[in-house]
Amino acid sequence: LLKANNIEVLVRIVSTLDYEVDGVGYLILGQKRSGNPYNTQDLSVLEIIGNELEIAVENSLRFEEIEQFNVTLQKKIEDATRELKKNNDKLMALDEAKDEFVSMASHQLRTPLTSIKGYISMVLEGDAGKISDTQKQMLGQALFSSQRMVYLISDLLNVSRLKTGKFLIETKPVYLPTLVESELSQLLEGARVKNITMTYDKPKDFVTLNLDEMKIRQVVMNFVDNAIYYTPNGGKIVVSLKMTPKSIEFRVKDTGIGVPKDEMHKLFTKFYRADNARRARPDGTGLGLFMAKKVIIAQGGAVIVESKEDKGSTFGFSFPRNKLEIPDIKNPN
Ligand SMILES: Nc1ncnc2c1ncn2[C@@H]1O[C@H](COP(=O)(O)OP(=O)(O)O)[C@@H](O)[C@H]1O
Ligand SMILES: [Mg+2]
Secondary structure, three states, X not given: OOOOOOOOEEEEEOXXXXXXXXXXXXXXXXXXXXXXXXXXXXXXXXXXXXXXXXXXXXHHHHHHHHHHHHHHHHHHHHHHHHHHHHHHHHHHHHHHHHHHHHHHHHHHHHHHHHHHHHHHHHHHOOOOOOOOHHHHHHHHHHHHHHHHHHHHHHXXXXXXXXXXXXXXXXXXXXXXXXXXXXXXHHHHHHHHHOOOEEEEOOOOOOOOEEEOHHHHHHHHHHHHHHHHHOOOOOOEEEEEEEEOOOEEEEEEEEOOOOOOHHHHHHOOOOOOOOHHHXXXXXXXXXXXXXXXXXXXXXXXXXXXXXXXXXXXEEEEEEEEHHHHEOOOXXXXX
């Protein structure tokens, strides 16, 4: 057969890879153009070429194998990605439904609460007849608790607004000394019940600032509410509002349980409550400080926080005057 096909040299290319035990092919040569026979030197060169060819062929086989593997891998990744995306879409839809539910529930809770507060106030003011001191005290506590609930609901609403992109800062001229005073008056009863003395030196001279009034109210209330909540009976709270040439500073200083040093950095994150706070007061949302920080930062301010476990805390905020001050209005009240 070799003779009939004019084949003079046949080099078998043997593969060392075991899936091709028979060899991967042959190098076939006919007669030399010169007509001379192949000598031993020619043959040894051809043998070397055969070996090199073997390596080349094996490499290309491996390459094909790897390529095939890549194709399969790619397909597997695509399948897994599709599956993940499907699950992710499902989770996003659930999350959205949850946000809507929280938002809807908060709204719904507000209306009856407003009515409860209204009626308690009326009875407290004597609209339903004279009430005794004890009744007054108890109703005062009920009013305080309803007010706390109003604020908790606002926190929940704001968190869901934050997620749905409906959290907007709407500024108007705000005179902080009076705002702080009115918030404190709502919380006074809570402090009184716990025998906590709360003092506030309302500044006589202050600037009017462009702020989101409702949101700042909420922040002030959250800081004071925390101070009352996390200060044991008989403690002391000092609320201060100060003006420096460049900034305004609001502080609530208490003699409460404080924050453990190694947990300080986690405050202001969503739902975070320190261990000692959980032990002292099991109920809480961990949303107040989280929202407070968002509100303060969104308006260009900074959070003030100093605390020592078992010694007390100072929470507050500062705002730069230059960007927020309304020059012509000094005191609208
Ligand atoms: N005045 C304070 N004294 C001690 N710990 C505080 C005070 N204010 C805030 N904290 C800590 O910060 C956490 C978060 O506060 P907040 O967001 O208002 O949530 P909540 O009061 O519902 O727990 C509290 O759980 C507590 O650990
Ligand atoms: Mg709180």
